[in-house]
Structure formats: structure tokens, C-alpha cells
Amino acid sequence: MPKGNLYDFMHKRKGVFKLQSLLRAAIDVSMGMEYLHQNNIVHRDLKTANLLMGEDGVVKIADFGVAKVQTQSGVMTAETGTYRWMAPEVIGHKPYDHKADVFSFGIVIWELLTGELPYSSLTPLQAAIGVVQKGLRPAIPKHVHSNLADLLERCWHLDPTLRPNFSEVSGVLQQIAKEVVEVDSCQN
Incomplete structure (x- = not known):
């Protein structure tokens, strides 16, 4: 993809997302994840780092090296992923399912909002321990x-059972995007 991954865009090239672009990217990812989970x-x-941006701003999900087809039982316990984005149940070696991806998605959106590395003041292992033992989450900016x-x-x-599925996430993001466009058009 010509514009590379979102991690490099934000952290190496110091790119930022305006709210509408952020919402468009988030909707692309949530719809892609919804498709994966349906399958x-x-x-x-x-x-x-696993989200690639095209010339037109479309964002695609990449790197399926640790992806897994969920079996009928739906139970996975292997610690897989990257600590700063990993769900507490995965870090804690507890049974998990597709809702672990929803947790990671929340961290991705926070990163797009702030342009910061999640838990940047902590080592990856400290972040993992904080998420599991202390319920640590990044601070959501007031704006x-x-x-x-x-x-x-x-x-x-x-x-995880109280996390939304990606169908619901996409719907919420689309509603926010619609509200943002309406506010912008009223201000012009």
C-alpha cells in the first residue's frame, strides 16, 4: 500500500489524523474486522503497524501471521499479539475469543486520536502487567x-462479553461521522 502502515505514518513521519479522516480509517478497520469475525x-x-493506508486514504488490515480460525468451542488461550495492544484476557493466558480484537481496536483508535504510543512511559511488559493487574487503560483526551x-x-x-461486536462498532462510528459532517456543514 503506497502510504505504508499507520504506525509509521504517525510515529515516524509525525502524521496526524483530523477527526473525519480518523473516523473513515476506523470505519474501514471495523468493517474489515466485522468481515473477519463473520468468517x-x-x-x-x-x-x-498492521494497518496499511492506500493513496486514497482507504485503510486495510494486514499481517495475518497469527490469525486463527475460531473453532466451535471458540476457546483460545495462547498469548499472541503485541503487549501494548493486547487484551487483558490474552495477556493473562485466560480463554479468549474474537472480543480480544475489539479491545485491541480500542487501543488503535486511541493511538489514532492522540498520535502517541500506548503506555509510552512503560516498557511493554510493565504495560501488560498494568492492564491485567491494575486495569490500566490510556487516558482519553477531554476533547x-x-x-x-x-x-x-x-x-x-x-x-469481554460486555465489549461491542464490530457490527455495533461500525454503526456507532458511522453515526459519529454523520454527526461530524452535519456540524461541519452547519459551521460553513
Whole structure:
């Protein structure tokens, strides 16, 4: 993809996302993840380095090296992924399912909002321990749209059954995008 991955775009080239571009990217990812989950595929390493941006701004999910087809039982326990984006149940070697990807997605959105590396003041292992033992989550900036802040908190819920699925995530993001466009058009 001509524009590379989102991690390099933000952290190496110091790119930033305006809210509408961020929402468009988030919708692309959530719809892609919805498709994967409908086909029983759990990505297990969703992070900005695995999201590629095309010339037209379309974002695609990449690196399926640790993706897994979810079996009928749906139980996985292997610690797989990258600590800064990993769900607490994965870090803790507890049974997990597709909702682990939803947690990682929340961290990705936070990263796109702030342009910062998640838990940047901590080593990856310290971040992992903080997420599991202390319920550590990144601070949501005050300026964030209230529905987007609420969505992040729901994606990060400790109880995976209380996290939204990607169909719901896409719907919320599309509604926020619609509101943002309406506000922008009223201000012009």
C-alpha cells in the first residue's frame, strides 16, 4: 500500500489524523474486522503497524501471521499479539475469543486520536502487567467526541462479553461521522 502502515505514518513521519479522516480509517478497520469475525477469523495482533493506508486514504488490515480460525468451542488461550495492544484476557493466558480484537481496536483508535504510543512511559511488559493487574487503560483526551469516548471505554471493558461486536462498532462510528459532517456543514 503506497502510504505504508499507520504506525509509521504517525510515529515516524509525525502524521496526524483530523477527526473525519480518523473516523473513515476506523470505519474501514471495523468493517474489515466485522468481515473477519463473520468468517470466524480472529486476527490476534490488531495494531497500527498492521494497518496499511492506500493513496486514497482507504485503510486495510494486514499481517495475518497469527490469525486463527475460531473453532466451535471458540476457546483460545495462547498469548499472541503485541503487549501494548493486547487484551487483558490474552495477556493473562485466560480463554479468549474474537472480543480480544475489539479491545485491541480500542487501543488503535486511541493511538489514532492522540498520535502517541500506548503506555509510552512503560516498557511493554510493565504495560501488560498494568492492564491485567491494575486495569490500566490510556487516558482519553477531554476533547474527544463523547460517543467516541464511550465507545473506547466499551471496547476496553474488562469483561469481554460486555465489549461491542464490530457490527455495533461500525454503526456507532458511522453515526459519529454523520454527526461530524452535519456540524461541519452547519459551521460553513
